[in-house]
Amino acid sequence: xxxxxxxxxxxxxxxxxxxxxxxxxxxxxxxxxxxxxxxxxxxxxxxxxxxxxxxxxx
Amino acid sequence: xxxxxxxxxxxxxxxxxxxxxxxxxxxxxxxxxxxxxxxxxxxxxxxxxxxxxxxxxxxxxxxxxxxxxxxxxxxxxxxxxxxxxxxxxxxxxxxxxxxxxxxxxxxxxxxxxxxxxxxxxxxxxxxxxxxxxxxxxxxxxxxxxxxxxxxxxxxxxxxxxxxxxxxxxxxxxxxxxxxxxxxxxxxxxxxxxxxxxxxxxxxxxxxxxxxxxxxxxxxxxxxxxxxxxxxxxxxxxxxxxxxxxxxxxxxxxxxxxxxxxxxxxxxxxxxxxxxxxxxxxxxxxxxxxxxxxxxxxxxxxxxxxxxxxxxxxxxxxxxxxxxxxxxxxxxxxxxxxxxxxxxxxxxxxxxxxxxxxxxxxxxxxxxxxxxxxxxxxxxxxxxxxxxxxxxxxxxxxxxxxxxxxxxxxxxxxxxxxxxxxxxxxxxxxxxxxxxxxxxxxxxxxxxxxxxxxxxxxxxxxxxx
Numbered sequence: 001x002x003x004x005x006x007x008x009x010x011x012x013x014x015x016x017x018x019x020x021x022x023x024x025x026x027x028x029x030x031x032x033x034x035x036x037x038x039x040x041x042x043x044x045x046x047x048x049x050x051x052x053x054x055x056x057x058x
Numbered sequence: 059x060x061x062x063x064x065x066x067x068x069x070x071x072x073x074x075x076x077x078x079x080x081x082x083x084x085x086x087x088x089x090x091x092x093x094x095x096x097x098x099x100x101x102x103x104x105x106x107x108x109x110x111x112x113x114x115x116x117x118x119x120x121x122x123x124x125x126x127x128x129x130x131x132x133x134x135x136x137x138x139x140x141x142x143x144x145x146x147x148x149x150x151x152x153x154x155x156x157x158x159x160x161x162x163x164x165x166x167x168x169x170x171x172x173x174x175x176x177x178x179x180x181x182x183x184x185x186x187x188x189x190x191x192x193x194x195x196x197x198x199x200x201x202x203x204x205x206x207x208x209x210x211x212x213x214x215x216x217x218x219x220x221x222x223x224x225x226x227x228x229x230x231x232x233x234x235x236x237x238x239x240x241x242x243x244x245x246x247x248x249x250x251x252x253x254x255x256x257x258x259x260x261x262x263x264x265x266x267x268x269x270x271x272x273x274x275x276x277x278x279x280x281x282x283x284x285x286x287x288x289x290x291x292x293x294x295x296x297x298x299x300x301x302x303x304x305x306x307x308x309x310x311x312x313x314x315x316x317x318x319x320x321x322x323x324x325x326x327x328x329x330x331x332x333x334x335x336x337x338x339x340x341x342x343x344x345x346x347x348x349x350x351x352x353x354x355x356x357x358x359x360x361x362x363x364x365x366x367x368x369x370x371x372x373x374x375x376x377x378x379x380x381x382x383x384x385x386x387x388x389x390x391x392x393x394x395x396x397x398x399x400x401x402x403x404x405x406x407x408x409x410x411x412x413x414x415x416x417x418x419x420x421x422x423x424x425x426x427x428x429x430x431x432x433x434x435x436x437x438x439x440x441x442x443x444x445x446x447x448x449x450x451x452x453x454x455x456x457x458x459x460x461x462x463x464x465x466x467x468x469x470x471x472x473x474x475x476x477x478x479x480x481x482x483x484x485x486x487x488x489x490x491x492x493x494x495x496x497x498x499x500x501x502x503x504x505x506x507x508x509x510x511x512x513x514x515x516x517x518x519x520x521x522x
Contacts (some may be wrong), residue, residue, distance in 0.1 A: 007398050014382050015394055022391045027398065033361045038406050040413075047408035048263075048415065 001031060060515075062222045062276040066124045069116060076112040076127030079222075080105050080171050083129040086220045087173065094196045096205075096214035098134050099142055100174035105129065108171040115169070124279040124303075126169030131224040133209050134175040135182050136162055136267075137256040145258045146178040146208075148191050148384045159256030160288045161225060161267055168283040176224050177211030182260045183371060183389045184208055185235050185458045186440070190386035194440050197239060198518035199484055203437040206236035206458070208260075212270045213240035217518055223271045223280050227257060229264045230367060231432075231462030237270050237474035238432035238487025241513065243504070244270045245277040248495050249469030250295035252281070253288035261370040263293075263408075264363065264466040272514045274475065274504040278302040281497060300498045304505035313503055315341050316351040316425030322461055325447050327435040333478030333486040334431045337507060341429060344506050351425060354417040359464030362414065365399060365407040366467065372396025411467055418468055422493040427503055429490060432474045433458050436484030461489065471497045475504045476513035485513075 004024040008015065015023065059065045059074060068074040084102055091097050112127035137143050137155035144150045158166075166172070177195045179187045187195040187210025195210040197203040198218040205214040209226030213236030216224050226233035228246040237244025245268045252267045259265055269280035282302050288294045317338055323331060342348040372393050379397075382390055421428070438445050438454055445454045465472045471494070474487040488507075492500040508514065 002398075004395075004398055008394060011397055013394055015390065019387070019391060019394075023394050023398070027395055030361065030364055033357075034365060034403065034407070037358050037361060037410055041406060041409055042413070045409045045413050047405055048412040049408075 001028060004028065060219070061273050062124060062128050062271065062279055063273075065128055065222060066126070069127050070121070076109040076116075076171060077106070079127065080109040080129050080173070083173055083221060086218065090218050090220055093201060094198060094214045094218055095177055095193050096195055096211040096218065096220060097131065097174045098144060098146070098177045098192055098211065101141060101172055104141070105171050105173050108166075112169050112171060122167070122169035123283065125165065125283050127171060128169070128222050129171040129173050130165060131173045131176050131212065131215055131221040132159070132162060133178055133212050133225050133227060135178060135227050135258050136225060137258065138162055138172070138175065141175065143175065143258070144192070145182065146180045146189050146192065149378055149381055150258070151191070155256070157256050160253035160290065161284050162256065164284045173221055176209070176215050179208035179210060180386050180389050181375070182208040182227055182229060182232060183392055185231065185455050187211065187236070188440055196440070197437050199241065200437065202439050203484065204239065204440050206239035206437060208232040209236050209270065213237055213242055213244070216240070216242045216270050216272060219517070223269050223276060226268060226270050227260070228266045228268060228466065229260045230363060230466050231459045233266070233268050233270060234432050234462050234472060234474040234487065234489060235458055239437040239485060241476045241485035241516065241518070242270050242272060243274050243277045243476070243514070244268065244474040245281060245497075246465070246472045247281060247285065247497055248471045250293050251471070251495065251497065252284050253291040253294050255288055255290040259374050261367050261374065263370060264367055266466065274473070274501055274508050275303055277473070278304060278501045295495075297495060302498055302501055304502045308502050308506040308509070310345045310503055310506045313345050313427060313499060314425045315345050315348045315503070316421065316428045317348055318353045318428060318430060319350045320352055321356040322430040325434055325450065326431060327447060327480060329480035330431055330434060330436065330486050333480070334429070334488050337477040337488045337511070338429050340507060340510055341503070344510065345503070349425060351421055351428070353421055353428070354414055356464050358410075359414050359418070359467050360460055362407045362410045363463045363467040365403055366411065368392065368396035369399040369404040372399070415468055419493070426496065426499050427490055427492050429488060431461055432487035432489045433461060436480040436482065436486060465491060470494050471500050473500050473504055475507060477511070478513060
């Protein structure tokens with residue numbers, strides 16, 4: 001899993017160390033769930049690029 | 059005169075003038091705003107000018123429609139030309155836009171009177187409206203309670219009868235949550251139905267604009283005035299605008315109503331469950347049948363929504379990175395999280411979004427509408443970061459958004475409708491979800507239920 005605190009430091013975060021816990025904790029939980037979901041992606045699935053409105057109606 | 063439709067009738071029969079309506083609203087703002095902090099900026103000079111013009115036009119036989127002469131407010135995320143627009147942040151503390159939002163333009167063209175700008179969660183990024191720079195917005199139903207967010211000032215203003223309508227923006231529940239917590243109607247239209255032009259973006263693909271009002275028909279009147287194509291918003295739909303205002307007596311028997319059997323009724327305050335279930339029973343009587351349906355994994359939808367929101371919000375705010383220390387602690391942490399989301403994760407979130415949208419839209423082949431709670435609890439106390447539901451402690455923000463966030467990923471219309479009160483007297487909202495561009499059905503069902511229940515008529519006592 002990702003070391004979010006280290007990533008934040010490398011990106012030049014302005015947060016204090018104790019605030020970085022609040023950054024990392026939720027991201028760890030989010031990443032765990034997201035990695036499971038990614039496994040269900042079919043190779044041919046394209047990203048959404050027009051949200052709701054069919055392209056022909058724009 | 060409590061609603062837009064009542065006020066409109068009184069204006070047209072010359073029982074009241076727009077100036078009198080405006081005087082009453084400005085008087086209520088002067089009296090209540092020191093306690094509620096619902097408005098960040100009040101614009102009496104603009105309001106008097108708008109009202110004077112509205113009255114002169116009506117006297118000359120010019121009638122711009124149901125919003126003509128009606129006093130309204132805009133959340134402080136809508137740019138107002140020549141009027142400070144703070145977005146609830148010190149970053150924009152002195153920001154005076156040179157443009158007007160499309161919504162502001164359309165409301166003005168419909169004859170509405172602008173009272174001012176409502177308070178909000180900083181940068182529209184949160185659900186409490188407990189703002190570190192401009193103070194907390196307080197809930198008229200309990201001054202120690204949050205009004206919800208991010209459009210908390212709009213919810214408080216409408217609930218306290220300080221405006222007939224206040225606009226909100228909704229990226230993960232920011233119209234529906236304050237509507238539920240403040241006993242108002244809150245309508246989030248389909249993505250693309252209402253122009254986002256001139257609204258400070260929190261996010262690019264999840265932001266929606268819509269009204270908070272006392273009644274469903276008032277929300278419909280407002281949507282009618284602001285819906286439609288706008289070339290300045292690249293996500294704006296060219297689809298024709300339907301007639302939204304429900305009939306005086308709605309016959310909803312054609313509507314196929316669904317109630318999710320999974321996710322939406324898990325981990326609710328029992329009083330919320332009871333209030334929503336009573337409304338669903340009523341729907342069964344009014345609409346003929348209510349079908350239990352299984353919906354796709356909403357927790358997964360919420361996860362995808364959070365990845366998209368974190369990444370897009372931080373992209374929108376990256377230009378202010380050097381000034382992040384001017385942002386409140388809760389929002390600063392979220393922006394920092396978003397800066398760390400890898401591009402591959404964001405793209406895969408948008409791929410999962412397509413997959414989940416297709417799965418969810420299949421539900422709307424069986425039913426026209428889904429009925430769910432808006433939030434698992436009533437309004438929490440100001441300053442509380444967690445909430446206990448069924449003995450389990452949850453993060454307040456994540457708990458409050460878990461029934462509403464996924465809807466923004468889908469882009470479908472959703473409305474919060476008052477449906478009762480919890481054990482502590484805090485309002486409870488029911489959510490009505492429709493298929494894309496199905497606002498007319500959402501509003502018709504809401505009006506039919508509202509006509510039978512009338513929860514909107516109860517006024518807050520504003521007890522501490």
